Structure formats: structure tokens, C-alpha cells
Amino acid sequence: MPDASAVTAAVLDDLREESGELDLLVAGLRTHEWAVPTPAEGWTVAHQIAHLNWTDEVALTAATEPDAFAAEAEKALAAPETFVGEAAEEAVTALTPEALLVEWREGRARLQDALRAKPPGTKLPWYGPPMSVASMASARLMETWAHGQDVADALGVTRKPTARLRHVARIGVRARDYAYFVRGLQPPAERFRVELLADDGGLTVHGPEDAAQRITGPLLDFCLLVTQRAHRDDLALEAVGPDAGRWLDIAQAFAGPAGPGRPPKAGR
Known part of the structure; x- marks a missing residue:
């Protein structure tokens, strides 16, 4: 049976690569291109990155401050249809594309460090059942890939499928x-x-x-x-x-x- 630490590290490596691929896609965009609509109704390219930045921060809170995360989860349960969209809209309104990109890069680096510091068997709270560190990394990869697909579709880019x-x-x-x-x-x-x-x-x-x-x-x-x-x-x-x-x-x-x-x- 594979070592749990090695498995977790491999998933985190894949998450880093998935985020890096999306970073390359948006890093060279001009300001007006961040406002291009994506297939998600009402969301621009900037909204997609803002959402990933927000969920990375929430995942970091779950890994480092479970009580604070519980409070965030209660807010989401109180308004499940609008909570996520409001968080993305707030970030897009408050930050320039350049500042948003910096925040996303710094936030996902902090999350990587926090997850790598956890023993593999640690259970982290989430909006559904608690997840292991590897499962949390997989979930972040899934979201990064999915929202990256929205960005790619908006920009007319065809991404090559990977083993991830x-x-x-x-x-x-x-x-x-x-x-x-x-x-x-x-x-x-x-x-x-x-x-x-x-x-x-x-x-x-x-x-x-x-x-x-x-x-x-x-x-x-x-x-x-x-x-x-x-x-x-x-x-x-x-x-x-x-x-x-x-x-x-x-x-x-x-x-x-x-x-x-x-x-x-x-x-x-």
C-alpha cells in the first residue's frame, strides 16, 4: 500500500501544477480581458479567479482555524444560493486584476504550506463531511480545473487534458x-x-x-x-x-x- 504521506504530497504537487497552468493562462491578460464574460452567468474571468482565491482562503481557515471556519460555514448555510457569488463580486469590486492575481498566488502558496504541514490522516472541516488532507487537495484541484475551464472557454483556449x-x-x-x-x-x-x-x-x-x-x-x-x-x-x-x-x-x-x-x- 502506498505511503500516505507520499500520496498526499503527490496530490498537493498536482494541485500546484493545476494552479500554475491556470496562472499562465491569465498572467498575461490585459485589463479589459479580465472583464470578458465566462460561461458562468454573471461571472467574468476576474470573478473566476476571485472565487478560487476566496475558496483557497476558506480552505486555509479550515486547516488552521476550525472554529473560524465553522462560523463561515454557518453564513454559507444561511444563504447557499448567493453566498459564493457575493464573495466573488466583493473581491472583483475591491481589487484590480493585478492585485487579485497577487492575492491568489499568495493565498494558494499559504494553503500549500498549511496542508503540507498537516499529518496525512488529519480530518479538516468542510461544507460537506470532513476531509483528509489529500481529499482537500483533490477538491481544490477539482475546483481549480473547473473554473479554469470557464476561463479557457471565455478566452477561446483549448487546454490539453492532463493526468490530473x-x-x-x-x-x-x-x-x-x-x-x-x-x-x-x-x-x-x-x-x-x-x-x-x-x-x-x-x-x-x-x-x-x-x-x-x-x-x-x-x-x-x-x-x-x-x-x-x-x-x-x-x-x-x-x-x-x-x-x-x-x-x-x-x-x-x-x-x-x-x-x-x-x-x-x-x-x-
């Missing part, structure tokens, strides 16, 4: 039952088989090999689905079994209310 997508897929699979619960639905009792093919030919597999219901398709497409960055109709994912098919309609890899998802592309 396996973290996003894993969260999507593990969050299957949550996607049902958050909608007031009962999740299926049986596990599904999920087989996802990466661009390099590698296969990411979850669930029992003999499962009656299964999901197959490209790794990238599954990640776009569970982060709700693309509509199911625009993706090459196949479901065998009615419950597996239903899951593809509601899947989400993130904590919080069920998202509205993205509409199918015009003409579909």
Missing part, C-alpha cells in the same frame, strides 16, 4: 450519492462500474468489474459532466442501466446546492 483529471473523476464518482441527496432523492443501492479513457490511452476505473450498470467514455468528458461544464448531450459518455443513465443527468462533483448545469450547444 483522474482526481476530478475520482471526486465525481465518490460524490455520486451526494448528487442524489442534495436533490432529495434516494441513491441506488448498487455500485456502478465507471471506465474512462484518457487521451494518452490510459484507463481510469472505478467500481466492481461485474457491476450490472456502468458508465464508459472519455475521461475529459466525464470530468466536464461532473463539474457541470458541459451538457450530457454534448459528451461521448455511455450509460448502461436506468440508474446509471439517471446519474449522468444529475452528477456533480462539488459541495453545495444542485447546480443548474450548462445548456446543450445550439443545434443539438
